[in-house]
Amino acid sequence: MTAGAPATDTSTRATQAGGAPPRSGALRTALLAVIAVALLVIGGALAVALGIGDDEAPATPGADSVDAGFSRDMSIHHDQGVEMANLALERSTDPAIRGLAFDIAETQNNQVGRMRGWLALWGLTPTGGERMAWMADSHTGGHDMSGMDGALMPGMATEEELAELRTLSGTEFDVQFLRLMIRHHEGGAGMAQYGAEHADQAVVRSLAASIGDSQAAETSLMVGLLSARGGTPLPPP
Numbered sequence: 001m002t003a004g005a006p007a008t009d010t011s012t013r014a015t016q017a018g019g020a021p022p023r024s025g026a027l028r029t030a031l032l033a034v035i036a037v038a039l040l041v042i043g044g045a046l047a048v049a050l051g052i053g054d055d056e057a058p059a060t061p062g063a064d065s066v067d068a069g070f071s072r073d074m075s076i077h078h079d080q081g082v083e084m085a086n087l088a089l090e091r092s093t094d095p096a097i098r099g100l101a102f103d104i105a106e107t108q109n110n111q112v113g114r115m116r117g118w119l120a121l122w123g124l125t126p127t128g129g130e131r132m133a134w135m136a137d138s139h140t141g142g143h144d145m146s147g148m149d150g151a152l153m154p155g156m157a158t159e160e161e162l163a164e165l166r167t168l169s170g171t172e173f174d175v176q177f178l179r180l181m182i183r184h185h186e187g188g189a190g191m192a193q194y195g196a197e198h199a200d201q202a203v204v205r206s207l208a209a210s211i212g213d214s215q216a217a218e219t220s221l222m223v224g225l226l227s228a229r230g231g232t233p234l235p236p237p
Helices: 010-016 024-050 066-091 095-121 159-166 170-198 202-228
Strands: none
Touching: 066 095, 066 159, 066 170, 066 202, 095 170, 095 202, 159 170, 170 202
């Protein structure tokens, strides 16, 4: 070594020569191994969630299945519930009504996202098929529900009723909102019960049961709020 020349360690010389510092190859190998294990774990979890590789997992639902019909129709039903709840958030000044409306909008928006996500996962569109054809007559009061228009699904408000609601304010608005939302929840109860009992996918049955339970509790709350404001419920759907 020439006197006065700077010292150069082994790793620096290796790097300058075009090589990698010692142990860098081993480090990369270890990191790749960790990543591979993580991907296997994630893939396995996804496979379990979707039933991939499980001979006992239900087949992907078809367009005419209870799972698909419930997910499509309950999403549409929820859409109107969210619309009315958002209207209450805009027009009502009653804290109890606003709190209720916020809970309904947040909960049902989340549930719509889940149901439409399933439909996309199953390769199905969020619309199409015969409305309510997935429910047997015994769960719809003995009436034929197939081929019905979306606005006439059980408990849903007509366009005329929604237009009238938009013209109201104050307690008059609160009373009519509660009347329409009570009927809306009651109309969806049969759909939720049927989905909970007859869907093939466990996630669909679980959500349907949850919808039925939460909306029954909300209905009881709304009946009390309506009575306190001098209103009476609309006829059952």
